[in-house]
Amino acid sequence: MKNIVRYEHQAHYRLSHLVNRKEEEILFALHGYGQLSEYFLKKLRPIFSDERLIVVPEATNYAYLEGFSGRVGSNWMTKHERESAIANNINYLNTLLEAILVKYTHKPLLKVLGFSQGAATATRWVSQLEYPVKTLVLWGGGFAHDLHPVTTAQKLNGSKCYLAIGDKDEIITQESLEKQEALISALGVTADKVSYSGGHDLDISVLESLIEENK
Template sequence: MKKSIRFSYEAHYSISHEPSGKEKELWLVFHGYGQLAEFFIRKFLPFDSADRVILAPEGTNYGYLKEFQGRVGANWMTKHEREVAIANNHRYLNFLLEQTLENFESLPKIHVLGFSQGAATCTRWASQWKGQIATLVLWAGGFAQDLSLDLGREKFEHTELILAFGDQDELIQEEHKAQQMALVQSLGKSIQVLTFPGGHELDSHLLEKIMNHEI
């Protein structure tokens, strides 16, 4: 008989600095498939400041990136036991935010950026989180296709939505972009679609504009 058991689990994350509790904004950034938070967060460190802290959770599933040895990467979920993985992600991320925010004098604005697989993961999580998301950036990815439209419509009513794609991203097809735009329209939201010359990657120039609210 196949059964399951729930137990305490240790998960990892990276943070740009130890929060003082006085920061005005917190950026929660989700890495893509096969990445690790400690390396992913490096793209965001130039934007760390006394007023801004950056938090990068790490997927709890790990595997070798090639064959059976060498570099290891994390991922948020696979098709195997996907519903269990999604629920585990939500518990982990909710607890991480709760612990991070409990010592703030006043709650900072929460901005969320998801890259590639991290984009779908962050939309699932954000749609059920009790707090308010000021900005949701989906980079080289998009809303989870199984996202509850009723939840999303209510949750992202006051959230600024941004889609960012490289114009040479071989992993993002025009069909995917059309599906995302249709989903956003069904949410009754407007969205900014931004492109940059490049592939399946974070572009530092466009990232700077987004992080500094210059878009």
């Protein structure tokens, strides 16, 4: 017989700086498959600002990247027990956001970046979030295929959404782009497509322009 047990779990995250409670915006940045929060945050260093708190949650599933030793990476989910992983991710991110917002008397703007696998996780999270999302950037990834159209459209009403795809991104195919366009249409969401010169990695100057665009 298969059963479920609920228990207290610890998760790790990184911050761009010590919270000063004067930040005007919070950027939640969800890393991709096989990455760790420490190194993903380093990629974002050029956009560090006293007015912007960057929060990089670390996915809670870990594995060796090659064989049985060496470098370790984390991922948001696999196909195994995916429903439980989705629920755990949402609870984790909700709890983390609530814990950070407690520090503020004036609530800052919330912006969300989802890179690669983190893009689908980001869309599942914001589609149920009560706190308004000012900007949603999906980089090298897209909206999750299992989102509820009405709920997602309602939650992202007023949000500025972007799909950033590199012209040399080896992960993104023409077929996946067409499926994503159809999904966005079905969800009733508006997302601006942004193209940059490069592969499956962040272009910080382009990212900064998208983040800075909506104050």
